[in-house]
Amino acid sequence: MGLLDKDFYNRDTVVVAKDLLGCKLNRQVEGQVLSGIIVETEAYTQDDPACHAFKGKTPRSITLFKQPGTAYVYFIYGMYHCFNIVTEPENMAGAVLIRAVEPVSPLKNTNGPGKLCREMNILKELNGADVTDKNSGLWLEKCDDISHKDIVTTTRIGIKTAVDYPWRFYIRDNLFVSKK
DNA sequence: GATAAGATGTTA
């Protein structure tokens, strides 16, 4: 299966967020590979008030300005991590939050951003990792092609600003989307 | 079913 490369991520964030649906997320840990199909994403861009990079570079948001295909992992609510993939050219902030995957190999309980990070052992040490390089232990592959009409577009979840941006995408009727 | 509250630590 084709490894997603820098050119894939070096595009408009919203386009990447939709194209990531149906792709396979892989995590190698202790010789074991955990995999899931991405079924839910959200887009965040530099001029988006809900984005961590909205107010410019900070120690945390600096990762969002790195080259496309960089992992952006941050700690939230005292006990969870969220996993994003940086998009757009280097020095331009943008990222896609992976909100849910459909379990493939020995995975379960991955229907939410905090849960999938816990189940796939995605920790802060992966912040800044190169997702276009398998050696990072975290990479993505092209898998299912999702038809345009099977992508549902809604507003994003869990934020207080820019609540009207229609930048959450998920696969219609998929059982592993968060909430419901 | 629904809604409320509690856990927990980093961030600026």
Place this chain on the structure above:
DNA sequence: AACATCTTATCA
């Protein structure tokens, strides 16, 4: 003080 969350408790 807020936070790109999730679990458990307490209603009905």
